[in-house]
Amino acid sequence: MSQESDNRQHLVRMEGMLAGLLRYGALIASGWIALGIVLDLFDGPASVSQNSVTLADRCLSIGIILLIALPVLRVALTTAVFAFERDYVFAAISGAVLLIIALGFVLGVIDPNHAFL
Amino acid sequence: MHIGSPEFSVLVGLTSLAAGTLGGMLGMASGIFIVPALTLLFGLDIRHAVGASLVSVIGCSCGSAASAMENRLTNVRLAILLEIGTTLGALTGVVLSGVFPSSSLYLLFAVILLISAHQMFQKRTGAEATVNVAVQPDRWATALRLNSSYPEPITQQEVVYSVSRVWLGLILMYAAGAVSSLLGIGSGVLKVPAMDSALRLPIKVASATSNFMIGVTAAASAGIYYVRGDILAKVAAPVALGSIAGAYLGTKILMRTSNEKIRLLFIVVLLGLAAKMFLAAFQGDGSAGGI
Secondary structure, three states, X not given: OHHHHHHHHHHHHHHHHHHHHHHHHHHHHHHHHHHHHXXXXXXXXXXXXXXXXXXXXXXXXXXXXXXXXXXXXXXXXXXXXXXXXXXXXXXXXXXXXXXXXXXXXXXXXXXOOOOOO | OOOOOXXXXXXXXXXXXXXXXXXXXXXOOOHXXXXXXXXXXXXXXXXXXXXXXXXXXHHHXXXXXXXXXXXXXXXXXXXXXXXXXXXXXXXXXXXXXXXXXXXXXXXXXXXXXXXXXXXXXXXXXXXXXXXXXXXXXXXXXXXXXXXXXXXXXXXXXEEEXXXXXXXXXXXXXXXXXXXXXXXXXXXXXXXXHHHHHOOOOOHHHHHHHHHHHHHHHHHHHHHHHHHHOOOOHHHHHHXXXXXXXXXXXXXXXXXXXXXXXXXXXXXXXXXXXXXXXHHHHHHHOOOHHHO
């Protein structure tokens, strides 16, 4: 009985951590993107003709990369929490998810212009 | 109106806000609305539309997954198990994406939408029976401790549920992941009916758990799109910002409406999108072929 409620408490605590990561991560990423858009509006159309990377573009890229990385970070955090709680079956399961994502990214880097065929 | 001009950013942002709100309410990602909007309204290349859509899908998933988790609707353990299926499916989809012509993909998508709408409609008539009749306990669900409970947001009562047919669920998630990266959508539209009928989850749990998984599935394909240079910052930025705000609004509305209303709205949206996809499939050969 106490084992059951103990598990429940662990789960609730992990849910709180994950919710925090997703919420504040999305907020920070949105902040960078919003900053980029505002800077871009001040730059005006003059920057479009130039080929250089502006400060606005950098802010936008940081926000977008952060957003793409957020779910991956979430899986990494889940893996760590499961391992810490000695729930090795689930640590292995979420570690496998992490590995699959990494494999896809590596395939994309190796061969960026083709559909692997 | 060119990409990167102020009016472009504002219009794209507002469109994404509307799409995100609908997506959050239905427990599906907004990509399904954003790809048609960017290609049909703003005349963007489909690859760039899909790239921007994937980023927005992640944004939506993060925003609404966090809200749903705080309301304890998400089954985190089940989500992580099913993510094995969706991420493997996403990689398969990226590998296959060069093979299929886009018109056949639209056709496939329309058919899948119709099947989902049909499933949802059938479930509507038998909704009472599934709540009362005890679900067959699955050996795997028990071994992996997937069965859980959630507080019903309206009555505040704790509802206990068990998970059935885990293997069927994993296979369906693999298919949903493949379709997701083939068509550049979140495919919550497939995951929610699949979890509803195969795993017998309460619809709010299915919806919240789907939102939670969508981010990971989309990130698996978005990484590849980014490396390939198909994610344009000037398009993806307003789309992401608009849809994150929309998804937040959408989940707030989800908490206040009953299961039956969500089902009905879901069916209407599924049928509307199916009609649109059929049109796109048959027009695609003539008009979009020039790109």
